[in-house]
Amino acid sequence: MAKKRIHYFWNPETLSFERIYTSFRDRLFFGLRHLLVAGMGGLVVLALINLFFDSPRVKSLKEENDRLQTQYELLSRRVEHAYEILDDIQERDNNFYRALLHAEPISSSIRKGSFAGTERYDSLKDLSSARLVIGASQQVDMLRKQLYVQSQSFDELVGILKENESFQKCVPAIQPLKNKDLKQTASGFGVRLDPIYGTPRFHSGMDFTAKRGTEVYATGDGVVVQAARDGGYGNCIIVNHGFGYQTMYAHLDSYNVKNGAKVTRGQVIGFVGDTGKATGVHLHYEVHYNGKTVNPANYYYMDLTPEEYDIMVEMAANSGHVYD
Ligand SMILES: [Zn+2]
Structure with a gap:
């Protein structure tokens, strides 16, 4: 003082x-x-x-909190909207894309999955808007998980599609020579009279009559696994197409591919002849699936219209003349 x-x-x-x-x-x-x-x-x-009166700092924090809450609510609604879109994609994936490519649908238990372990949100529990924040975080985490499953599904389908594309290129799908008017069709697959002994016998392929030297085509992409003289088949080429398919071209006058050569559908591989056990100039064509001969008539779908196909099947069935 x-x-x-x-x-x-x-x-x-x-x-x-x-x-x-x-x-x-x-x-x-x-x-x-x-x-x-x-x-x-x-x-x-x-x-x-x-x-x-709030202090300016408290006032600004309160305002910020309000804005955050509003933003979270908005976010939550947007995530819900994203779910609706994803639901639609999942539905199309199962019922259209996967169905189209013969893939099993993905069950909803795998898609949605069990959402174990909420302890990851424990650190958020003491927030004033804990319910809102935890709810939104959970929604986003689940969305991410479902998107991951969906993206895996698409990867799988791309794989199937690539395999399909390769299958479409390789599978025998055209006639082994030009036969647009089908007049070259001589004899089909099945029990026929033996040309030499006159007794019923199983004919394991399809015969096409044609002039000597007529071009013979590979009927699908593949690799030549035989290009050689082969007993009764004469000059004979076998092409391996993969996917369980092989084709055989017999009695050729000559051929222009070597063993191991890669061939594509429509490529000339040889020429019609009558080498081996044959009663006339013709091509004997076989399709093998998993080691067994199957009816080649079912493997011309890229070449023939359904009407032509019907005519061919009828001609092949009615014609008793087998050239072997
Ligand atoms: Zn034959």
Whole structure:
């Protein structure tokens, strides 16, 4: 205290002002009382301000919190919309794309999966909007999981498609020589009369009559696994097409491919002749599937219209003349 106040009192007995000497204790007490009253007054004012007015920092935090909440709600709605789109894709995947490519549909238990382990959200539990934040996080995590399954499904389908494309190129699918008017069809697959002994015998391929030297085509992409003289078959080529398919071209006058050569559908591989056991110039053509001969008539679908196919089957069935 820079200025010391001096107090006096009127003494009627001495008829004079006399100085009052206050003790240090009294002065301390007065000082503390003042301080206390002032401090309490200040606190009351502060409390009132806080009650009715936020501090700028609290105010801005509250605003931020409100905005975050709104944003989360918006996000949640957007994720729901994304789910609707994904549902549609999953539905099409199972019932259209996978069905088309003969792939098993993916069950909903695999697609949606079990969502184990919510403990990953434990750190969010103490947030004021915990329900909103955890809910949105869960939604996004599940969406991510389902998208992963969906993308795997598409990868699988691309694989099947590639395999299919290769299959389409390789499978025998045209006639082994030009036979547009079908007049070259001589004899079909099945039991026929033996040309030499006149007895019923199983004819394991299809015969086409044609002039000597007529071009013979590979009926699908593949690899030549035989190009040689082969007993009764004469000059004979066998092409391996993969996927269990082989084709055989027999009684050739000559051929222009070597063992191991890669051939493509429609490529000239030899020329019609009558080498081996044959009663006339013709091509004997066989299709083998998994080591067994099958009816070649079923493997011309890239060459013939359904009507032509019917005519050919009829001709091949009715014609008794086998050239072997
Ligand atoms: Zn034959």
